[in-house]
Amino acid sequence: MEPSTLALFWAAVIAVSILVYVILDGFDLGVGILFGTTDDEARRDRMMAAIGPFWDGSETWLVVIGASLFAAFPTVYAVFLGAFYLPVLLMLIGLIFRGVAFEFRGRSASMRRFWDRGFFLGSVIVAFVQGAAVGALMRGLPVQDGQFAGTAFSWLHPFPILTGIGLVVGYALLGAGWLKLKSDDVLRDWAAERVFLLALLLIAVLGSAIAVAMTVDISAGLTEAAGRFGTLGFALTAIGFCGVLGVLASARGPSDSLPFDLTIAVFAAAFATLATLMWPYMIPYELTVADAAAPEASLRFFFYAGAVALPLIAVYTIGVYWIFRGKSESP
């Protein structure tokens, strides 16, 4: 069955929103992760200032993804939330904790360490469960008659744990690149050093994830994915790997924007690789775009809502980054 044009439109909206979300919330979650690796109060305040105007707008894209899935692909939404009930719960608690800690830490003297810790742990948990969910999706979810047929812990396996750690490292790398881009002198040099170390760590973690997928955690989903890995997949992976090498080479270099830009390219290449392995499935290898799409009348109705809301979100997102371009001001 071929998907309709409207189904393809909504699948494209969701794909683009996921990539934008991963890059935008990725760097501010990453700054939250790096935040926990230093005790220097002045440095912490400057790290917060570097993401201050941006971080809550990033989560708009998570809402766009959730709402579009719910409206346009209800079957995928049902399977995904059933399969990741506990990870999604952890993610929401992590996001809530981060948001509240962001506001409270500056107003509290005695509890400041508690909020700082909450900001760090919230960021780590959100990154981990997102990465683990991608790993578990690729590994394969038990689906019967269009419904999730596993338990609350079906996602928990070695491969998803490693992809979870991989995304924590990946987001931290984005965050370090962002800090190099948005700050100067001491924090800039500190961030550049972190970019270098995290890029090495990312290669190590992703290498282990692939090794685990081929040895101790072989699954039907991963075997199918390996079989679909063709010339295009290879080319995209090669681009991603060259991107990581570029990040390593430019980490300590004179350009403040190059490490961050190259990290975005790495994420885009990884995302495109995943897309080639999944297409036309939305839940690999159980539900396709055509299987999961809502009725045409619903898709058309939501199209008018999307035609108003999506350009609006795009415009204010671009607006915020334009207004707060350049180095961030010291708090």
Next chain:
Amino acid sequence: MTPSLTTGDVVISLTAYVLVYAIFVSFGIRYIYELLRAGPAGEAEPVPGVTPSRPLAYAGDAAPAERED
């Protein structure tokens, strides 16, 4: 109905949300209480040409909240 969702999952998630929001709300109430206890930082200067029957005319001159530390 979601067939995979068990009672245990629902109890865990409901408890977790109640706990998390209880923590935040209690800190929020404590913060507001401490702001009220501390009171305004200074007396507002009289604004020429404005009477107390129009309190919102003073809003722009209200003392900003002090940091706790």
